[in-house]
Amino acid sequence: MTPKLHVAHVSKAFDKNQVLDDISIEIGRGDVISFIGASGSGKTTLLRCINLLEPIDSGAIFLDDTEITAIGLDPNPIRRRIGIVFQSFNLFPHMTVERNITLALTKVLGIDRKSASEQARTLLARFGLGDKAKSYPDQLSGGQQQRVAITRALALNPEVLLLDEVTSALDPELVGEVLDVVRELKGSGITLLFATHEMAFAREISDQVCFLADGKIAEQGPPREIFSNPQDERTKRFLQRVIGAGRLLD
Amino acid sequence: MHAFVLDLKIFAWTTPAILITALLIAVARSTRNPALFPLRLFVIAYTDVMRGVPVILWIYLIGFGVPGIGLERPWNSPLLWGSVALGLTYSAYVAEVFRAGIESVHESQRAAARSLGLSSTQTMRHVVLPQALRRVVPPLMNDLVSLQKDVALVSLIGPIEILRQAGIDKAKFANFTPYIGAALLFLVITIPLTRTTDWMLARERRRTTATRVR
Numbered sequence: 001m002t003p004k005l006h007v008a009h010v011s012k013a014f015d016k017n018q019v020l021d022d023i024s025i026e027i028g029r030g031d032v033i034s035f036i037g038a039s040g041s042g043k044t045t046l047l048r049c050i051n052l053l054e055p056i057d058s059g060a061i062f063l064d065d066t067e068i069t070a071i072g073l074d075p076n077p078i079r080r081r082i083g084i085v086f087q088s089f090n091l092f093p094h095m096t097v098e099r100n101i102t103l104a105l106t107k108v109l110g111i112d113r114k115s116a117s118e119q120a121r122t123l124l125a126r127f128g129l130g131d132k133a134k135s136y137p138d139q140l141s142g143g144q145q146q147r148v149a150i151t152r153a154l155a156l157n158p159e160v161l162l163l164d165e166v167t168s169a170l171d172p173e174l175v176g177e178v179l180d181v182v183r184e185l186k187g188s189g190i191t192l193l194f195a196t197h198e199m200a201f202a203r204e205i206s207d208q209v210c211f212l213a214d215g216k217i218a219e220q221g222p223p224r225e226i227f228s229n230p231q232d233e234r235t236k237r238f239l240q241r242v243i244g245a246g247r248l249l250d
Numbered sequence: 251m252h253a254f255v256l257d258l259k260i261f262a263w264t265t266p267a268i269l270i271t272a273l274l275i276a277v278a279r280s281t282r283n284p285a286l287f288p289l290r291l292f293v294i295a296y297t298d299v300m301r302g303v304p305v306i307l308w309i310y311l312i313g314f315g316v317p318g319i320g321l322e323r324p325w326n327s328p329l330l331w332g333s334v335a336l337g338l339t340y341s342a343y344v345a346e347v348f349r350a351g352i353e354s355v356h357e358s359q360r361a362a363a364r365s366l367g368l369s370s371t372q373t374m375r376h377v378v379l380p381q382a383l384r385r386v387v388p389p390l391m392n393d394l395v396s397l398q399k400d401v402a403l404v405s406l407i408g409p410i411e412i413l414r415q416a417g418i419d420k421a422k423f424a425n426f427t428p429y430i431g432a433a434l435l436f437l438v439i440t441i442p443l444t445r446t447t448d449w450m451l452a453r454e455r456r457r458t459t460a461t462r463v464r
Contacts, residue, residue, distance in 0.1 A: 051365050080367035090362035093458065094380050103376060104366035136458040156366065 002065060004029040004191045005050070005160055010059035011215075012045060019045045021215035022059070027208075032192040034202040034223075037212035038238060043195035044087075046212070047162040050193070051084045063160070080108060083153030084162040087169050089145045091137040091152070097124070098133040101152045109156070123151045127181055143174030150181050161185065163194035199242055203227050211235045253415035254435050260329075260401045264337045265394060271341040276348030277374065293345070300342030306403055308335040313407040332404035340397050347389050351382030384454065391447045395440045 003026035012020040019042045027033050035043040048054040050061055052068065052075040061069045068078045092100050098120045105116035124130050127147050137145055146166055153161060163182065167175040179201050185192060186205055196202050202209055202223065209226040211219040211234075219232040230236045278286070278293045300308070312335035317326035324330070355378045363373040416428035 048361075053361050053365060075364075076367045076369055079365055084365045086358065086362065088358060090358045092359065092362070092377055092381075094384065104368060107372050107376065108367040138459040152366070 001028070003027055003062075004031070004064065005193070006062040007046075007050070008060045008062065010046075010049060010061060011057050012049060012054065013057055019215050020049065020056070023215070023217060024059075025210065025217070025220070027191055027193065030187070030189050030191055031207045032186050032205055033194075033208045033210060034206040035193070035195040035210045035212055036197070036199065036202055036238075037218075041212040042215040043212055044164050047084065047164045047193065047195055050160075051082055051162055052078060053084075076108070080104075080156050081158055082160045082162065083156060083158035084164065085146070085149050085153050085166050087165040089137070089142075089149045089169070091145055091149055093137050096134050096136055097129070097140070097148050100137070100148060101155045104152070104156055119155060120151075123155055124148075127151055128177075141174060142170045143177045146170065146178045147181055150178070154185075158190065160191045160193065163192065163196075165195050165197065167196070167198055197242070199227070199239070211238070213238075254432075257398075257401050258439070260333050260336070260404055261398050264333050264340070264397065264401070267337045268340045268344055268397070271337070272344035272348055275341060275345035276352060277379075279345070279349055280352045280374075282370065297342040297345055300339050301346075303339075305336065305339050305400055306406065308339050309403055309407060311335070312338070313404070328407045329404065332407050336397070336400060336404060340393065340400075344390065344393050347386050347393060348382065350389075351386035352378055354385055355381045384451075387447055387451060391444055395444060398440055398443075399436060 005025075005027045007023055007025045010020055010023045011018070021042075023042075023046060025033070035046065037043055045054060049056050056069055059069075060067050063078065063081060066078075067073075068075075068082075091097075092103070095103065098117060101120040101123065102113065102116040105111045105119060106113055111119070121130065121133055124133055127150070129144060129147055129151065132140060132144060132148070137148065140148065146169075150163075150166070166182070167178050170178065175198065179198065182192070182194070182201075183205060194202075204223075206223050208220065209223045210217055211226060211230075211232065213232075213234045219226060219230060219235045226235065227239065230239060275293045275297065278289050279297075281290060309332050313328045313332035316331045316334075317328055320326075352374075359377055359381070360373055363377040364370070368376070416432040419428035420426060
């Protein structure tokens with residue numbers, strides 16, 4: 001069976017800084033894979049490359065059987081199939097919550113404004129944001145804003161959703177509500193890739209965990225193995241550090 | 251008073267022309283499509299040249315120069331070409347204000363819009379420009395107020411607007427009161443204009459944000 005997403009020997013450098021160095025991963029349909037690793041290990045860049053926000057230097061990325069990194073390919077239809085949620089939410093501050101969600105529905109999918117609005121409200125209600133449709137992003141808490149951002153990405157019905165450290169900018173007490181949303185997505189058929197510092201959460205929800213170090217995959221496997229019995233020296237040190245910082249405690 | 255109305259007329263028809271031209275220039279300059287590079291080069295040259303020469307010189311050059319090539323009436327009116335000169339120079343200044351606004355919108359906003367499948371044109375139209383325009387309203391008003399005053403420069407090539415009328419009156423009666431009268435008339439327009447925009451901005455801020463730091 002072809003994997004849903006196939007990253008094949010992808011490399012990417014910013015000037016002299018090799019951020020991704022020959023990365024290869026296969027992710028099955030509906031799987032949940034998490035990327036862990038120190039800051040600057042390439043997690044965010046990898047997700048941005050998959051969403052075609054960053055061009056890659058070499059290698060290829062496939063969605064089903066399509067090479068999405070092929071030269072001359074229109075990126076817009078691909079991006080519709082691969083959603084991304086950012087660490088800093090990136091909601092549009094001049095639009096209401098509802099308009100944030102309906103913008104792409106109306107302008108990209110060509111749905112009329114009224115049905116788009118209904119879809120948005122249904123989704124918002126599902127994530128406990130039903131009363132926020134007419135609010136502006138600045139009037140919401142960080143956790144609410146991030147839930148709106150996830151809703152916005154989901155509204156397009158993407159086949160793959162990329163979550164880039166979606167809880168890193170949040171106060172500790174707001175992290176839970178966002179993780180609950182992600183939990184709900186597991187098993188819905190959507191393929192989830194997320195970069196995170198929430199080790200307990202990565203262990204709980206992932207089918208596979210990928211440990212990145214210096215732009216390479218240092219270690220990859222089921223969460224039990226990575227967290228309980230890491231083989232790579234860098235993984236061991238990293239996990240010790242984060243456990244020391246209390247991030248693995250439930 | 252008739253002379254002052256002429257000022258207002260010049261202002262009224264140059265303003266929309268300037269805003270539209272300037273916006274087109276700014277968008278052209280912010281485009282990232284490599285195929286449009288020559289266009290970018292052209293608008294950069296345009297803004298540099300228009301801003302590098304004093305407004306009054308452009309008014310002389312275009313206001314006297316173009317009618318001088320022998321056009322038929324009404325196309326040889328210095329009033330018309332004087333306003334065109336004013337419009338062309340101000341478009342260059344205002345375009346820079348718009349461009350600053352466009353560039354002040356954080357890259358992550360574009361990333362978010364593009365990641366939702368919006369094209370670069372849609373991103374500019376729905377995400378970048380609305381935020382950019384809100385941000386540049388104060389400096390934009392600055393330029394419009396200054397335009398409203400520079401309209402008086404067109405008088406130097408013929409049409410009798412208020413500053414010139416005041417000069418004539420002063421010469422006639424040998425006192426400065428007409429100048430003071432003219433100054434007051436300008437203020438009557440510019441002060442309400444600036445206060446109104448301040449009020450509009452404050453209302454917008456109240457509507458979209460939760461709490462304000464005092």
